[in-house]
Amino acid sequence: MAYSDKVLDHYNNPRNVGSFDKKDPNVGTGMVGAPECGDVMKLQVKVNPATGIIEDAKFKTFGCGSAIASSSLATEWLRGKTVDEALAIKNTDIVNELSLPPVKIHCSVLAEDAIKAAIDDYKKKSENVGVESKAHA
Amino acid sequence: MKFYDALGLEPKLAIDLDDLKKRFYDRSRQWHPDRFSRSSSEEKQRSEEMTSMLNDAFRTLREPVTRAEYFLRESGLELSKDAPPELLEEVFELNMALEELRGGDESARGQLVLAQERFTGMLADADSGLSRLFASYDGKADAIVLEQIRATLNRRKYVSNLLRDVEKELNVHSAN
Numbered sequence: 072m073a074y075s076d077k078v079l080d081h082y083n084n085p086r087n088v089g090s091f092d093k094k095d096p097n098v099g100t101g102m103v104g105a106p107e108c109g110d111v112m113k114l115q116v117k118v119n120p121a122t123g124i125i126e127d128a129k130f131k132t133f134g135c136g137s138a139i140a141s142s143s144l145a146t147e148w149l150r151g152k153t154v155d156e157a158l159a160i161k162n163t164d165i166v167n168e169l170s171l172p173p174v175k176i177h178c179s180v181l182a183e184d185a186i187k188a189a190i191d192d193y194k195k196k197s198e199n200v201g202v203e204s205k206a207h208a
Numbered sequence: 209m210k211f212y213d214a215l216g217l218e219p220k221l222a223i224d225l226d227d228l229k230k231r232f233y234d235r236s237r238q239w240h241p242d243r244f245s246r247s248s249s250e251e252k253q254r255s256e257e258m259t260s261m262l263n264d265a266f267r268t269l270r271e272p273v274t275r276a277e278y279f280l281r282e283s284g285l286e287l288s289k290d291a292p293p294e295l296l297e298e299v300f301e302l303n304m305a306l307e308e309l310r311g312g313d314e315s316a317r318g319q320l321v322l323a324q325e326r327f328t329g330m331l332a333d334a335d336s337g338l339s340r341l342f343a344s345y346d347g348k349a350d351a352i353v354l355e356q357i358r359a360t361l362n363r364r365k366y367v368s369n370l371l372r373d374v375e376k377e378l379n380v381h382s383a384n
């Protein structure tokens with residue numbers, strides 16, 4: 072099975088590989104895995120709390136080429152989006168953009184799950200911060 | 209469950225491998241397409257179908273992992289459930305360490321060997337855990353045990369990937 076050019080491009084030049092401090096209150100971290108293949112993916116967003124816009128996104132994936140490409144593409148798409156816009160990204164969008172074959176769909180699902188988990192984590196953190204500052208007031 | 213049926217077995221998680229082999233050989237002989245060369249085309253087709261079914265059944269049931277995966281699927285349990293977060297965290301860290309070692313010098317070798325021992329141990333634990341759980345589920349069909357089997361299979365998959373990567377790394381280095 073041959074990878075599409077877009078997959079190869081992201082695989083050979085992955086965008087935004089790396090990590091943020093996960094204790095930073097403006098950072099949301101999503102760590103997900105695919106038990107079928109044993110691959111793992113970590114995706115992080117850094118949100119501007121005033122605007123709710125994702126200013127930066129990073130990922131690190133230990134897995135197949137499609138999983139790396141899916142997460143790399145996801146970080147590109149995430150930058151500049153609001154948190155809610157980010158949640159609207161679907162794995163099917165990734166499948167279409169990268170022309171993933173059916174056997175590689177779960178790799179794109181992994182990326183969608185990672186986005187959701189990262190945003191969830193960020194939301195939980197920002198709620199807690201709100202509660203704390205109220206408690207202090 | 210059709211793979212068990214094909215071999216005339218009760219659907220059990222723990223199985224006797226010698227018995228499995230014997231059943232497979234006996235039945236394969238019985239359904240061998242050569243014996244149906246003069247039969248009607250329906251019978252020929254049936255012998256081919258049975259032969260390929262027996263092959264699939266044997267291949268699936270002889271390995272504890274593929275057998276358990278099959279058993280879970282037939283019991284209506286999806287394999288691909290989310291992996292436990294603590295496990296992912298750990299697997300991720302180990303992968304990071306592995307990557308650092310990979311870029312490194314020969315002094316990393318010792319750490320790789322240690323990692324190999326550790327993962328081999330984890331894999332052995334998973335396997336003995338599985339056989340315990342098999343016996344327990346066969347004794348009293350408790351849904352919780354099936355869940356535990358699924359969790360163990362899940363963990364095993366990640367560990368065996370890590371082990372494969374470590375061993376690949378060790379082989380590369382020793383080849384140089």
Ligand code: FES
Nearest residue numbers: 108110135138178
């Ligand atoms: S094969 Fe597992 S994520 Fe692609």
